[in-house]
Amino acid sequence: MRKLKNSELGRLSVDEFKQTEKTPLLVVLDNVRSLNNVGSVFRTSDAFLIEKIYLCGITATPPNKEIHKTALGATESVDWEYVEDTLTLVEKLKKENVKVLSIEQAENSTMLNEFEPKENQTYAVVFGNEVKGVQQSVVSASDSCIEIPQLGTKHSLNISVSCGVVLWDLFAKMRK
Numbered sequence: 001m002r003k004l005k006n007s008e009l010g011r012l013s014v015d016e017f018k019q020t021e022k023t024p025l026l027v028v029l030d031n032v033r034s035l036n037n038v039g040s041v042f043r044t045s046d047a048f049l050i051e052k053i054y055l056c057g058i059t060a061t062p063p064n065k066e067i068h069k070t071a072l073g074a075t076e077s078v079d080w081e082y083v084e085d086t087l088t089l090v091e092k093l094k095k096e097n098v099k100v101l102s103i104e105q106a107e108n109s110t111m112l113n114e115f116e117p118k119e120n121q122t123y124a125v126v127f128g129n130e131v132k133g134v135q136q137s138v139v140s141a142s143d144s145c146i147e148i149p150q151l152g153t154k155h156s157l158n159i160s161v162s163c164g165v166v167l168w169d170l171f172a173k174m175r176k
Helices: 014-019 035-047 065-071 086-095 136-141 159-174
Strands: 023-030 050-056 079-083 099-103 123-127 144-147
Touching: 023 035, 023 086, 023 159, 035 050, 035 065, 035 159, 050 086, 079 086, 086 099, 086 123, 086 136, 099 136, 123 159
Parallel strands: 023 050, 023 123, 050 079, 099 123, 099 144
Antiparallel strands: none
């Protein structure tokens, strides 16, 4: 077995990425502080052909050296938009028939492994602040809360890890 060279991976150009059919997923970052986490979310979103990222509240936006360091150019391929208020965005998306899923530990949440996305439905997944999580007002306005099962001693995962787990799971289920 031999590792493949980057030139053998057959990756899309930025222009090809823009023209490719996307996974019907939107990522919403609710007041994410870490620029490295923001960059990682861009890179993961590029990998799974995510439609768009919304950067809300205090979440930093490109161009930014720290975001670029972990995004490695994904800020050029993945569509993004800054929105000041996450709750306003959630209400707008719901009016557009997007199902909003807060990724949060909450009463009556659905475990990620038990969640089955519906065909022909666009979903927005909301990831929250590294300390406080998704704002309660946003959780309350969401259609559902999805929880990542965790069986160890820690209460949470890093947001970039959570994003990778959730996007991979939904991408795999939607591409069946």
